[in-house]
Amino acid sequence: MPGPSAICNRSTLLCVKALGSNDRDGRNGSNGVDGWDPAFEIEVPADQRPANELAALKEEALYSWAQLSWIDFGVRLGSLWLLFFVFLGAPIASASFEPSREPLRFALAGGAGSLFAVAIIVLRLYLGWSYVGNRLLSAVVPYEETGWYDGQLWVKPPEVLARDRLLGAYQVKPVMNRLKQTLIGAAALLVTATASLFLLVPQDKDTVAVFTSKSSAGALAADSKVALRKKDLLNLPVDVLDDDELAAAAAAAANGRPVYCTDRYYRALAGASSLFY
Structure with missing residues (x-):
């Protein structure tokens, strides 16, 4: 076999x-x-x-x-x-x-x-x-x-x-x-x-520390920016000025201009002419 x-x-x-x-x-x-x-x-x-x-x-x-x-x-x-x-x-x-x-x-x-x-x-x-x-x-x-x-x-x-x-x-x-x-x-x-x-x-602790420092710095910058803008937001309502988020949103929507320039009522209240905006 x-x-x-x-x-x-x-x-x-x-x-x-x-x-x-x-x-x-x-x-x-x-x-x-x-x-x-x-x-x-x-x-x-x-x-x-x-x-x-x-x-x-x-x-x-x-x-x-x-x-x-x-x-x-x-x-x-x-x-x-x-x-x-x-x-x-x-x-x-x-x-x-x-x-x-x-x-x-x-x-x-x-x-x-x-x-x-x-x-x-x-x-x-x-x-x-x-x-x-x-x-x-x-x-x-x-x-x-x-x-x-x-x-x-x-x-x-x-x-x-x-x-x-x-x-x-x-x-x-x-x-x-x-x-x-x-x-x-x-x-x-x-x-x-x-x-x-x-x-x-x-x-990687260094990377985490860098991200943490960047986020902290960004938060501080945002807070200071909102605080600075609050002084410059001329005729915003009091309830908007007292709310950080609303103030930041209004400042962002204004894109660097005074916030009253984005609203006809506040333009008139501030004495600004709508022909210039």
Whole structure:
């Protein structure tokens, strides 16, 4: 009885043999033993057959990254992250955190944003491979004869179903597992970077002191401005003068002019002519 490794090797050879006999143009071998019977898939357009979709996916410049070794795949993702950091993450992060004064926050913010962009691309790779994998493993697949309006369902013959499931199990599932692990790792790094960034912001006492001093100074300036304006608000009613909020609102509405100039009654009361305002 053959061992598991022999069975796996045999299944892989069957996959390669099936792909080799069924090329992407839909032209099948004429040999009845080694070739692939054209009647199996003749009703489905060549570019919509799951095996051909897998072959096309492997030739895509971006989707082919998922087939590489872990080292090559990591190098490409790292280069992509560096590209996003230089042209996207760093400029946006520098607007909130100055690199020379807050290098840690700048690095966390820019790195998290760039990592999020890379995670979106990895998610797109996962969805593309998942789509082809589902069509390979499914016994019934939809296809379009000429357009979206004449969609049909194709029930795979047993020979085609066995071949497609071998391809899905030995060529697509390992790639999907790798992409899934990459997404989980990216999500963990994003959560860690975001949590670190939020934990660092409120613990900076200097920043809190600066904001507090600025707010206190602003409040004192506002109070002194209201007090100064109260003396200059010539003919406001007493109830308005006694209310700081109303006096401040009246002064703001006057936009630097005496408040009586914004009301016809107070203009007349002050003896000001409406022709000059």
